[in-house]
Amino acid sequence: MTQKPKYGIGLDLGSTSTKAMLIDRERRVLGSHLLPTGASAVGAAERCLEAIAIQAPIDVSRSITISTGYGRSVIESADRNITEITCHSVGVNHLNPDIRLLIDVGGQDSKVIRIGAKGRPEDFELNDKCSAGTGRFLEVMAGVLEVPLKDFGNLALGSTDPCEISNTCTVFAESEVIGHIGAGKRAEDIAAGIHASMAAKIASLSKRIRSTGPLGLTGGVALNPAFVHYLSIELGEDIWVPEEPQMTGALGAAILALDEGD
Amino acid sequence: MLQQVMFRYMLEGHTASEEGKLAWVTSGFPVEIPQAMGVTSSYPEQYAAVVGSEKVGPTVCGFAEELGYSQELCSYARSGIGSVLHPDDSPLNGLPPPQALLACNNICGTVLRWYDAVSELTEAPVFLLDTPPLDDGQSAHHMRYVKSGIHKLVDFLSKHFGTELEEGRLREVAELSTQAISLWTQCLEACKKRPSPLNCADRFLAMAPVVSMRGTDHIVEYYQALLDEVNHRVREGVGAIRDERIRLLWDNIPPWFNIFKFFNGLAKRGVVFPADTYTHAWSGSISGDDLFESVATIYSNVYLNKGLDAKVDKMCELIEDYNLDGFILFSVRSCKRYSLGQMVSKELVSERTGVPGVIIEGDMVDSRLFNEAQIQTRIDALLEMLL
Ligand code: SF4
Numbered sequence: 008m009t010q011k012p013k014y015g016i017g018l019d020l021g022s023t024s025t026k027a028m029l030i031d032r033e034r035r036v037l038g039s040h041l042l043p044t045g046a047s048a049v050g051a052a053e054r055c056l057e058a059i060a061i062q063a064p065i066d067v068s069r070s071i072t073i074s075t076g077y078g079r080s081v082i083e084s085a086d087r088n089i090t091e092i093t094c095h096s097v098g099v100n101h102l103n104p105d106i107r108l109l110i111d112v113g114g115q116d117s118k119v120i121r122i123g124a125k126g127r128p129e130d131f132e133l134n135d136k137c138s139a140g141t142g143r144f145l146e147v148m149a150g151v152l153e154v155p156l157k158d159f160g161n162l163a164l165g166s167t168d169p170c171e172i173s174n175t176c177t178v179f180a181e182s183e184v185i186g187h188i189g190a191g192k193r194a195e196d197i198a199a200g201i202h203a204s205m206a207a208k209i210a211s212l213s214k215r216i217r218s219t220g221p222l223g224l225t226g227g228v229a230l231n232p233a234f235v236h237y238l239s240i241e242l243g244e245d246i247w248v249p250e251e252p253q254m255t256g257a258l259g260a261a262i263l264a265l266d267e268g269d
Numbered sequence: 270m271l272q273q274v275m276f277r278y279m280l281e282g283h284t285a286s287e288e289g290k291l292a293w294v295t296s297g298f299p300v301e302i303p304q305a306m307g308v309t310s311s312y313p314e315q316y317a318a319v320v321g322s323e324k325v326g327p328t329v330c331g332f333a334e335e336l337g338y339s340q341e342l343c344s345y346a347r348s349g350i351g352s353v354l355h356p357d358d359s360p361l362n363g364l365p366p367p368q369a370l371l372a373c374n375n376i377c378g379t380v381l382r383w384y385d386a387v388s389e390l391t392e393a394p395v396f397l398l399d400t401p402p403l404d405d406g407q408s409a410h411h412m413r414y415v416k417s418g419i420h421k422l423v424d425f426l427s428k429h430f431g432t433e434l435e436e437g438r439l440r441e442v443a444e445l446s447t448q449a450i451s452l453w454t455q456c457l458e459a460c461k462k463r464p465s466p467l468n469c470a471d472r473f474l475a476m477a478p479v480v481s482m483r484g485t486d487h488i489v490e491y492y493q494a495l496l497d498e499v500n501h502r503v504r505e506g507v508g509a510i511r512d513e514r515i516r517l518l519w520d521n522i523p524p525w526f527n528i529f530k531f532f533n534g535l536a537k538r539g540v541v542f543p544a545d546t547y548t549h550a551w552s553g554s555i556s557g558d559d560l561f562e563s564v565a566t567i568y569s570n571v572y573l574n575k576g577l578d579a580k581v582d583k584m585c586e587l588i589e590d591y592n593l594d595g596f597i598l599f600s601v602r603s604c605k606r607y608s609l610g611q612m613v614s615k616e617l618v619s620e621r622t623g624v625p626g627v628i629i630e631g632d633m634v635d636s637r638l639f640n641e642a643q644i645q646t647r648i649d650a651l652l653e654m655l656l
Contacts, residue, residue: 092650
C-alpha cells in the first residue's frame with residue numbers, strides 16, 4: 008500500500024464469541040460488533056464485518072485488517088494475524104496505560120499477561136486446556152442451578168453465607184454443587200461459593216506471573232459482578248474493568264493494523 | 270555418514286545379540302565399562318526416538334497400554350515394552366534381543382521399572398547402577414557408594430558374559446569416548462557464532478553416535494568430519510537457517526514425530542536454536558589415576574541427576590554464552606524428571622537473563638499429547654515479544 012491506511016479493522020475470533028472493531032487514524036471507534044462464534048468462525052467473522060460495514064461504510068481499500076484469537080489463522084481476508092496475547096495488551100494499554108497485569112477470562116480459556124510500559128506483553132500464562140477457570144465453568148454451574156447465565160452473578164451477590172466449593176475441576180465441582188442442593192442450601196450461597204472457587208483458580212494462575220502495578224480484567228466473564236468481587240477479594244486489590252471487556256482484543260488488533268501501515 | 274554409522278550400530282547389535290554379547294543400556298549408563306569388557310550395547314531410548322520419528326508412537330505405545338500400562342507412563346518406556354511385545358509390528362522389527370539389561374537411574378527412576386518389565390518378557394537379568402540424585406555437589410560417601418556400584422557392575426558382567434576387565438582396555442575405550450565427546454562439544458560450541466552453523470534438529474540427529482557408540486573409534490572419525498563441516502560453515506558464514514533473526518534456547522527432548530516440521534517451520538520465520546539443554550548433556554572425560562572414580566563422578570553429575578538450581582544455572586549460562594534472545598521450555602508429559610520445575614525455572618531464568626520464555630506442552634513420542642494450535646499461540650506470542 009502506497010498510502011497509509013485510513014482505517015484499522017480488528018477481528019477477534021474467540022472460541023465462544025467473535026468480535027470486530029473498526030477505528031480511524033485518530034483511534035476513534037467507528038463500528039464494533041460481537042456475535043457468538045457458533046460452528047463456523049469464518050461465517051461469524053464475515054457477519055461481524057458486514058455489521059460494521061453497515062455501521063460505518065468506508066473505503067475498504069484504505070483499511071488493514073488484523074485477525075486474532077484462536078481462529079486467527081483461518082481468516083483469509085485478514086492482512087495478517089497476531090496472537091490474542093499481544094492484541095489484548097495493546098487494546099488494554101490504549102484504554103488504560105497504567106494497567107500492568109491483565110487477566111482475561113473468556114468462554115473457554117483464560118490468560119494472564121504482564122504488560123510492559125510500552126503496552127506490549129512481557130510475560131504470560133495461558134489456560135486453554137481445562138474448562139475450570141473459564142466462562143464455561145460458570146455456564147455449567149448456572150445450568151445446574153437453573154439460573155440464566157446473565158443473572159448468575161447478581162444471584163451470588165445476594166449471598167449471606169457462601170458455600171464452600173473445594174473442587175476446581177468442572178466435573179467434580181458439579182457433583183459438589185448437586186450435593187449442596189441436596190443438602191438444602193440456598194441458591195445464592197451455592198452461587199457465591201461457585202464464584203469464589205473460580206476466583207481462587209484464576210488468582211492462582213495470575214500469581215504465576217510476577218507483576219507490580221494496577222490490575223485489569225477483560226473477557227466475557229468480566230461482565231459478571233460477583234466474579235469481579237470475589238477475584239478482587241482473592242487478590243486483595245482493586246480491579247479495573249473496561250466498559251466493553253470483550254472487545255479489547257479486537258481493539259488491539261485494529262490499533263496494530265493502523266501501526267502496520269506506518 | 271550418519272546413516273552409515275547408525276546402520277553399523279544396528280548391525281553390530283544384531284551380531285552381538287546372536288553371539289550372546291548384547292546388553293541394553295539406558296542413555297546415562299557408563300557404557301565404557303561393558304564396551305571395554307567386549308559387551309555391545311543397544312539403546313532402547315534411542316529406539317523409542319525412532320518409534321517417535323516414524324510416527325508410530327501411538328501404535329507401539331498402544332501395545333504396552335493393552336497390557337495395562339498407563340498412558341501416564343513414559344512413552345519411551347511404553348515404546349520399549351510395546352516393541353518387545355510386538356517386534357514384528359514395530360520399526361526395524363524391534364531392537365535385537367538382549368542378554369542383560371543395564372540401567373542407571375541418573376536420568377530417572379522409571380528406567381528401572383521399565384527394565385524390570387522387559388526382564389520379565391525377555392528373561393535377561395537387570396543390573397542397576399544406583400546414582401542417588403545430587404543436590405549440592407557430590408559428597409565423598411556418594412562417590413564411594415557409586416564407585417562400589419561400578420565394581421559390582423564389573424562382577425555382574427564377568428559372571429554373565431564370562432569376560433574380564435583389563436585396565437589398559439578401559440583406558441583405551443575411555444580415551445576414545447573422551448575424544449568423541451570433545452569433538453562433539455566443539456561442534457556445539459561453534460553454535461555460539463552468528464549465524465549458528467547448526468539448528469536444533471541437526472544436533473538432535475548428530476548426537477546419536479555419541480549417545481550410543483561412545484568408546485568406539487569409528488565415531489571419532491564421524492565427529493571429526495562433522496567438526497570440519499561445522500568449522501567450514503563458520504568460516505564461510507553459512508548458517509543452519511537462511512535468515513537468522515531470533516536465537517532461542519530449547520529445553521528438553523524434542524517432539525520426535527514432528528521434529529522437522531516444527532524446527533523448519535520456525536526456521537522459515539528466522540528462528541534458530543543455537544543451544545539446547547539436551548544435546549549438551551554428554552560432557553566430561555573419563556581420566557586420571559582412578560578410572561572408576563572418574564566414571565562415578567561423571568555419571569553422577571549428569572544434568573538430570575542434579576537439582577533445579579543446577580538446571581537453572583545451566584540454562585542461564587547457555588543463554589548468555591550463546592547470545593540467545595529467549596527460550597522455549599518443552600514440558601514433556603512423559604518425562605517428569607526433565608519437566609518438573611519448569612514453571613519455576615521459567616521465572617528464574619527470565620529474571621536472571623532478562624529474556625522472555627514460554628512453556629509448551631506435549632510429548633516426544635506420543636503424538637496424541639501434542640496440540641499444535643495451543644503450542645502455536647504460545648510460540649507466536651513469544652516471537653511477537655521479540656520482533
Ligand atoms: S522418564 Fe524421562 S529420563 Fe526417564 S526414560 Fe522416560 S524420557 Fe528418559
